[in-house]
Every structure is written in C-alpha cells, then in structure tokens.
Amino acid sequence: MTHAEATDAEQEPTTGYGWCSWHDGMxxxxxxxxxxxQGSGPGGSLFACAxxxxxxxLVPLADLPDE
Ligand SMILES: [Zn+2]
Structure with a gap:
C-alpha cells in the first residue's frame, strides 16, 4: 500500500470568496x-481574483517578500 503524496490541500490558504475590486464582482x-x-485614491488594500x-x-500581499 503506497502512500501517494496528497496534493489536494495545496490550494492557496489565503484564497477566499469575496469582492474583486478590479472587475467589480464576486x-x-x-x-x-x-x-x-498613488495620491489619487483611498489607498490601502484591495482584493483581487486570480x-x-x-x-x-498583481502580487498578493502574502506573496510579497519581507523587508
Ligand atoms: Zn477580478
């Protein structure tokens, strides 16, 4: 009985259901x-779909390198 490497849990942990601010949809x-x-917007953080x-x-915040 071989234990295959399970990859079904390889989804991005921070991916979720929400509003994409780029295409204005869920x-x-x-x-x-x-x-x-950029001086012309509210700034801060937004959410984007894949x-x-x-x-x-766009680079997910969690994927940015630590400085
Ligand atoms: Zn989108």
Whole structure:
C-alpha cells in the first residue's frame, strides 16, 4: 500500500470568496492585494481574483517578500 503524496490541500490558504475590486464582482479566488498609495485614491488594500491578478500583474500581499 503506497502512500501517494496528497496534493489536494495545496490550494492557496489565503484564497477566499469575496469582492474583486478590479472587475467589480464576486469571486472565489479572492486574495488580498497591497495597493500602493498613488495620491489619487483611498489607498490601502484591495482584493483581487486570480484572473485579475494575472491581467494586472498583481502580487498578493502574502506573496510579497519581507523587508
Ligand atoms: Zn477580478
């Protein structure tokens, strides 16, 4: 009996269901994105879904390197 490496728990732990601020809709692949203040917006943090993260090259806050 071989114990296969279970990979069904390999989902991104911080992915959740929520509102994507980029396409203005709900998604189940929401992740927290750090938005740098640009002076023209409220700044702070927003959430983006997986497709929008690829389209806009967004980096999840949890994936940013520690400084
Ligand atoms: Zn989106």
């Amino acid at each position: 998604s189940r692949t929401i992740r927290l994105i750090q938005v740098q203040e 497709p929008c993260r690829e389209t806009h090259h």
